[in-house]
Amino acid sequence: MDAVEEPMSAFGAVTAQTNKLSRQYQALLDQSTPHTLYRWVGTGVLLVFFFARVFFAQGWYIVAYALGIYLLNLFLAFLQPKFDPSNEALDNDMEDGSLGSLPTKQDEEFRPFIRRLPEFKFWHAATRAITISFVCTWFEVFNVPVFWPVLVMYWIMLFVLTMRKQIQHMIKYRYVPFTVGKARYTKNSS
Incomplete structure (x- = not known):
């Protein structure tokens, strides 16, 4: 009977430790939320360390390429609206025949x-x-051996083409994903 209880208590101990670490990690994330600039500076420093490691070790180009593709995908999702106007336009067109827009x-x-x-x-x-x-x-x-200049050129082409498409989408549906602050108006402008 003791042998049966022992694995359960070990499993319970691991679960308790995992939950404790998860709570501590979430508390750190919650504390870092208002510090946007410091978070991004830390991420930038981490990225510089990564590229320095790849540069000085002269390898792991596939890892760097995969990271570049993933970061590009994240950036595109960051630029896109949650409710895509092109999808709404297609939905409205199918529903009542009129083309919807912003x-x-x-x-x-x-x-x-x-x-x-x-x-x-x-x-x-x-x-x-x-x-x-x-x-x-x-x-x-x-560390897969590859000819890295091909990966760099392919990533640059992919970046240019996807950003061109995204900018055209932003122009077509007239939205800007960035705000610099509250608009200020002078007395002379009306």
Whole structure:
């Protein structure tokens, strides 16, 4: 009977430790939420360490390429609206035959820009991916020999093409994913 209780208590102890670590990690994330600039500076420093590791070790180009593709995917999700106007236009076209768009007149409904991927989740996913990539550079199994200039050129082409498409989408549906602050109006402007 004691042998049966022992694995259950070991499992319970591991679960308790995992829950404790999870709560501590979430508390750290919650404390870092208002410090946007410091979070991104830390992520940038971590990215510099990763690229320095790849540069000085002269390897792990596949890991760097995969990280670049993943970060590009995150960035595109960060730029896109949660409710895509192109999808709504297609839905409206199928429902009543009229092509819907974002409000352009004073009497139309105001719709604020809501990101598909919020800034905090973007930061958290990017930091986690950079950390995992950095850890991967310490294992030889991930050091696949490739001709890295081809990967760099392919990533640049992919970046240019996807950003061109995203910018065209932003122009077509007239939305800007960034705000610099509250708009200030002078007395002379009307």
